[in-house]
Amino acid sequence: MLTTRFAILTLIFALITVNLFSQLNNIYSIVPKPFSLNTNGERFAITNQLRVSVTGHPDHRIYANASRFVRRMAERTGIFLDEQGFVTAKDTNSASSVLIVIKRPGKLQLREDESYFIQINSKQVQVRAETDLGAMHALETLMQLVSADSSGYYLPGLTINDKPRFTWRGLLLDPALHFLPVNVIKRTLDGMAAVKLNVLHLTLCNDQGFRFESKIFPRLQQLASDGNFYTQEQIKDIVNYASERGIRVVPEVVVPAHTTAILVAYPELATLKKEYTLQRYFGVFDPVLDPTNEKVYTFLSKLFTEVAGLFPDQVFHIGGDENTGKDWNNSRQIRTYMRANGIDSAAALQTLFNKKILPVITKNKKTMMGWDEIFQPGLPEDVIIQSWRGKQAFYESVKAGHDAVLSNGYYIDLIQPASYHYLNDPQPDDADISAKQAQHILGGEATMWGEHVTPETVDSRIWPRTAAIAERLWSEKDVRDVDDMYRRLDIVSLQLEQLGLCHLSFKNTMLRRLCNGYDTRALQALVDVIEPLKIYERNQGDTMYTIFSPYTKLADVATPDQAVPRIFTKQVDDFLQTGDSTLETEIKQQLLKWQNNHIAFLTLLRNSPVLQEAEPLSLHLSEIAATALEAIDLIQRHETAGKQWVQQKEMLLETAKEQGGRCELQVVAPIQKLVNAVSGDAETSSTESTWLVSTRQ
The missing domain is CATH 3.30.379.10 (Chitobiase/beta-hexosaminidase domain 2-like)
Known part of the structure; x- marks a missing residue:
């Protein structure tokens, strides 16, 4: 006993x-x-x-x-x-x-x-x-x-x-679209080391520019860089800086598409023979190397060998993405070649191209890596696949024996919240793969594509959200507490600033510029509750922005995953569940601040016309804050709103969802919950008015 x-x-x-x-x-x-x-x-x-x-x-x-x-x-x-x-x-x-x-x-x-x-x-x-x-x-x-x-x-x-869960914990930087000076690369490496990321993926050329010095083909930087490129000494400096911090540097020289910059310097390598100019817009373009031209392979052999000598890492990224196939289809020579060789698609032709450049990479003792478009029948097993378009190709590639890296779900340039990235796992429980196949999952990589960032703003798009991705790739699968992640992320964000990263400090400079003065309080109050348009909505039709456009506007000072809306949403949810009077007081104080802010914001417009695009957002914030205060007043009195009031406020909230300055208000949804709670509509208010209903009873 x-x-x-x-x-x-x-x-x-x-x-x-x-x-x-x-x-x-x-x-x-x-x-x-x-x-x-x-x-x-x-x-x-x-x-x-x-x-x-x-x-x-x-x-x-x-x-x-x-x-x-x-x-x-x-x-x-x-x-x-x-x-x-x-x-x-x-x-x-x-x-x-x-x-x-x-x-x-x-x-x-x-x-x-x-x-x-x-x-x-x-x-x-x-x-x-x-x-x-x-x-x-x-x-x-x-x-x-x-x-x-x-x-x-x-x-x-x-x-x-x-110990880390995955061996590949990467971050892609893209100086090809908007050039990033060496000091920006170095401070990014410091941030990566702080959160245990270990691969820097550098995209070094695209349709907008060729960004490193070639001593074999100097016309590349002379004609296709706009004067913005890394010298070979700078490349070596970056690689050494990364190595001292335990970080590998993987170069990407994208072929056969996204090669406008190469064709500006060497148009004879193109499928369609004409004069090429650097692209000033962003998007997907048709120029492509000619896979039937032996000069292309001679050129790439020399260029790749030169690049391999600058980057000691075992992996060499060839890109391989977003080939439209249009130039190939428009070339009589290419069509004739495809028929003669039994090639029935552009994808099959690109696979043949990849097989012909693979020996060059192998000769330099490198492993080829490419985006998931290159995952086609006949691709050798030892090529690494980087999946960006979805997880299907990711799991199919590991089943086929390829090592693979997941980037789908880690596109930080799309302005999605850290919680979304955090819960995106390279190997979730429901993945239909065997233990042996899972060994091919190398890990994941956050991608900071450079369309809409500059040296001034890039840190705010990378940090601190990428630290959440770093944890997903390092920590165990069951580490999934989002609230605790955000708690720790706030603290780590300050520590990253102490390393010299500018994701917090850039905002004050930009606010003063936009306000054309020192008093930025009214704009700050608005900026705290807006975020840039997500996914690919900011650059409508790929025609609103060029590489020369100003990135000093409202959508640039606004940052992803704002804390104020996130905290306000949780307060509203908790208040509607509990009726806590302290929460009610805090919510009302915040709403009064937003309601009154518009008058001060209008004063800013007198000296800062650039802020005109933000005026609708400021007005809508004031109006929906007033609506929320009315809803809380009804909750206090245990009353249900009239049908006309509800209809009017629903229209107001719908209008408040409209973008302004390529930004959106992030507090419409929680205020909608307050309106739903007093609407009297059991279907819409059932989840928002638990406390209100219980007190009426």
């Missing part, structure tokens, strides 16, 4: 302990969330005595990372950590306050070990890792764990075992 009781008590204690550890894990703001975390109740005080040592067999880059760790710790805490200017190979004291133990140098390649172990107690912080790549991830975790109270700065006592 005593044994049974002891077993029961042991089980209860274990369950309580597990639950406690789970709760404690949620306290910390680590992104991505680690595989396991246990706390010990101790704390490591951060003082000016902090020293870092490295033992084992690391790569040299750990010393630069450890040195940056010391400097960042000093900047975060304000503590003078001057005694150790740099961490070097001479720093091997195992009694140092921060000890890093590494078994071997890590290789920047697929499926490398990136795991790490952290143990923190009152006397020492220990980091242990198989490779220096894992140790570098551990240092980023430590930076996120820096805490403070009235006693000073400290690291909480805990043990972390961590």
